[in-house]
Amino acid sequence: MTVVTLEDLATAIANRVKINVEAAMGDANFVMDLFGYEDRIIDNVLEPEDRQLFYILEEEGMLTTEREETTIYDGRTWRTHYWFLNKDTILGYKEGRETGETGERDQDVEEVYDDIPDEMWYIE
Numbered sequence: 001m002t003v004v005t006l007e008d009l010a011t012a013i014a015n016r017v018k019i020n021v022e023a024a025m026g027d028a029n030f031v032m033d034l035f036g037y038e039d040r041i042i043d044n045v046l047e048p049e050d051r052q053l054f055y056i057l058e059e060e061g062m063l064t065t066e067r068e069e070t071t072i073y074d075g076r077t078w079r080t081h082y083w084f085l086n087k088d089t090i091l092g093y094k095e096g097r098e099t100g101e102t103g104e105r106d107q108d109v110e111e112v113y114d115d116i117p118d119e120m121w122y123i124e
Contacts, residue, residue: 002087006032009062012093016060027053031063035085040066043081054083061089 010028014021030053034041043065046054057063068080 002091004085004087004090008094009090012062012090013057015096016062016093017056031057039087040082040084043083046083058083060093062086062093 006025006028009032010021010025013019013024013028017024030050034045043051054063058065062085064084064086066082066084068082070078070080072078
């Protein structure tokens with residue numbers, strides 16, 4: 001079981017959003033307070049203004065969303081939205097990797113261009 005600590009999330013936010021760890025600690029503390037010991041939370045616990053932080057973290061890949069649909073007794077569909085911690089990505093960002101998905105550091109753009117032979121740069 002992978003565990004993400006408050007410090008892990010704060011460092012990941014700081015590395016990804018390019019702010020200092022102290023500034024990221026407030027956001028990380030807010031997020032971790034909501035998740036507690038769980039990997040997911042229901043969207044209803046968020047206030048509209050708090051949801052903005054979750055959208056930012058979702059855009060960065062640190063949070064993901066899912067929706068569950070249930071048919072209730074009168075035939076209507078009830079939708080429940082959840083937020084999940086993307087632990088691999090958070091821990092990857094904490095380590096300074098571009099992504100936590102592969103566990104490997106992505107090549108820099110310059111390195112990609114270095115691998116292209118010179119003759120590929122010229123159009124005849």
